Amino acid sequence: MDFLLANLPPLGALLGVAGAAIVGGLSRGFSGFGAALVFVPLAAAAVGPRAAVPVLALLECVACLLFLRGAWRHAARREVSVMAVGAIFAVPFGALILAYADPVALRWGLTGLVLMAATVLASGWRYHGAGSVPLTVGVGVVGGVMSGTAMLGGVAPAVWWLGRSAPALTVRANMNLYFAILTAVVTAAYAWRGLIGWDSAWLALAAGPSYAAGLWGGAALFGLASETTFRRAGYALILAAAVLGMPLWDPLTGR
Numbered sequence: 001m002d003f004l005l006a007n008l009p010p011l012g013a014l015l016g017v018a019g020a021a022i023v024g025g026l027s028r029g030f031s032g033f034g035a036a037l038v039f040v041p042l043a044a045a046a047v048g049p050r051a052a053v054p055v056l057a058l059l060e061c062v063a064c065l066l067f068l069r070g071a072w073r074h075a076a077r078r079e080v081s082v083m084a085v086g087a088i089f090a091v092p093f094g095a096l097i098l099a100y101a102d103p104v105a106l107r108w109g110l111t112g113l114v115l116m117a118a119t120v121l122a123s124g125w126r127y128h129g130a131g132s133v134p135l136t137v138g139v140g141v142v143g144g145v146m147s148g149t150a151m152l153g154g155v156a157p158a159v160w161w162l163g164r165s166a167p168a169l170t171v172r173a174n175m176n177l178y179f180a181i182l183t184a185v186v187t188a189a190y191a192w193r194g195l196i197g198w199d200s201a202w203l204a205l206a207a208g209p210s211y212a213a214g215l216w217g218g219a220a221l222f223g224l225a226s227e228t229t230f231r232r233a234g235y236a237l238i239l240a241a242a243v244l245g246m247p248l249w250d251p252l253t254g255r
Contacts, residue, residue, distance in 0.1 A: 016046025021207035025214020032175035071176035086140025094148020
């Protein structure tokens, strides 16, 4: 017990990660993606990206099980499987980046990715070309690298499926099934690189109830709000997360 308590993170870190978890859970529960876009920048501001990202992987292990049944029923399973193959092979490269990259530089990179993703999603861009196996695998490769680096693996698939004007129910199911496959691989890669330890376990336990509440709230809201209202709220959350996650604010928080 003394050993476990000795590895307990500071109270501020626990509260910061828990607060990020409830907002990330809301986005994830409603749309099937977006948890990392919100959680990682906010949690990284409290504990750094190398600690925040594995925590989300642990939280997602439970979330994926909750959504797997509905995802299997409504998802385009063949397309998701093809995309997941590309992602699986790319995840270890992303994990290497997370393990060895400078934390501050990585946070700036994450901020840039989040802002870019928000811009693309908010622009209303649509891809009207025909899908193909190589193109689908390529989207998966991009998602795999981003997932291994920062659990941002949903950005590329979300832009791909939203850009092809897929129905909201299908997009949500595709993302949930994709994450169920990818999260298992990402978590294993993080464990292999030694990125998951007692700190990660404590932070995941602290964030678990908040993340569960966010997932429940997001799932309950799915179908109640209009798609336009949800998209606008989601873009605002993503933008706020990117701004708050910038290293510029570290002097104000004592980091």
